[in-house]
Amino acid sequence: MSPTSEYVVGVDLGGTNILVGTMAPDGTTPIAVRTEPTLAAEGSDAVVARMCRLVDEVIADTCAATGATRAQIRGVGVGAPGPLDRERGIIHVAPNLGWHDLPLRDLMTERLGLPATLENDANCATLGEWWIGAARGARHVVGITIGTGIGGGLILNGRLFHGASDVAGELGHATIDSTGRRCKCGNYGCLEAYASGPAIAERAREALAGGEASRITALVDGDLARVTAAIVYEASQEGDEIAREVVRETARFLGTGVANILNTYNPEVVVLAGGVAQAGEALFGPLRAEVRRRAFKPAVDACRIVPGALGGNAGAVGAIASFLAQTRL
């Protein structure tokens, strides 16, 4: 590694964890990654201080590993939950963090003495998978992130599409059942109300309410409050029938949402980023079948539906890509 190389730091700020890493601007050199719990309850000052400390540590790791100096760090890209104002670098509302109108970008720049950019976290994950992951090289890409909520990002004509006010890509809040389950956003029948992590766990608990034997119950020592989507996927992979039915249902809900995406955006790749990749073919098989049933054939034929390749790093990698895109001359 040449000591004259430059590096960019990426920050993925989640409701549960902060993940920070560095890469070279060509996307080929992941140097250092650190992660810590967000501890949002401590308030925004404490969380911002923690993020900045992690950035400083990752910069130190990078310099130690490469012989670079801090002057070779170009800046910091931050991916954060929205709605946010990219131009002004402000997070409008982040319910899981309890933040309102926080000028996060300028706070980071002041404390670190480095240029910073802000971008929606699901947009970052999509951008990361497009830059060096499962959607590399495609012209039109839709990314879906499934966690506590369901987010999305749109890459159209090779560029992230933000819409008129940075809301574009809120795929978790497209209605798939107009009189269906109430969503946290206030709407009824949003995809997120059926297929987010907590929604998957909730549907598993409902399926187990009758007291049937299931591997799910064993995995949580009988404490159904501890059921998570990851545990449902694990039980499904071990062949548990109730878990498999919950996964098949999840695939049908997600398949409906993805079919809508195919009929309206007609992308080349739909990438499901994050932990959902671990669900494997038990999810992706019936999901693709549901999409084939619902979407137009020319749209189905044009599109790959794939799990992300970057796992939990997609957001930080995409935050770096977003920094590069926003600071391009």
Place this chain on the structure above:
Amino acid sequence: MSPTSEYVVGVDLGGTNILVGTMAPDGTTPIAVRTEPTLAAEGSDAVVARMCRLVDEVIADTCAATGATRAQIRGVGVGAPGPLDRERGIIHVAPNLGWHDLPLRDLMTERLGLPATLENDANCATLGEWWIGAARGARHVVGITIGTGIGGGLILNGRLFHGASDVAGELGHATIDSTGRRCKCGNYGCLEAYASGPAIAERAREALAGGEASRITALVDGDLARVTAAIVYEASQEGDEIAREVVRETARFLGTGVANILNTYNPEVVVLAGGVAQAGEALFGPLRAEVRRRAFKPAVDACRIVPGALGGNAGAVGAIASFLAQTRL
């Protein structure tokens, strides 16, 4: 009008009518418009011959009105139902016309001796409203056309967005109720199955099945088979309560679809093109209210939801705009 001006002919090919008109390339000079029934049952040869004769007549009208010669006609833009292949100028499937893999663009060029382009009809209507209609000057526009089916067009970053295989914008075939009404496309719960012209008429017939008195029944002399969306709108404007409830329901279905559009595309304008404009505030009032209930506030605040300004001419105007865009050097 200078005799050195140039003109472009636009053709809007519908399942029921063909409409042909000319304009100058700056969009300011509508010269001549002619329309005739499509008579699709006569087969594709007869329909193509009819389109070409109408084009020739409109060119003659234009030359007579302006003193131009045929050499000043730059070409013909055709808007047609899809799915179609724009690059190759082929209509893959047009169910209402009974056409399969028809090379319409080249057939027109051969018969007319003029360059021609092909574009999806709903894309054309959107393009027309964006060029000189209700969405003029906006950067991100979603158009929805409501007729026998529901179509859509997306203008993103000031350009029509086609997706990977010309399917983008099939907004009528986005699911709003995953276990709902069967759609002609084979899917369940598509917006089109609730809010297309025939779906509105069908819901009115269902509402009248109990035999209640209604202005709708009077307007069709008791023959419910003759109920159309236009008659429902007319009865609603005359204060008929059953018609008003059907219109309110229609507004809720369309509002759900439009809210999905706001949360995913975040456009500046949603324009409902075609005959639906005649429904007026009885439709647009509750539609906007449903959108406010369902979509994110920053997306709602950024977006106007308006009827088209070009009425039945939107498709032909947009076909002219599409010709200009496709033949731009």
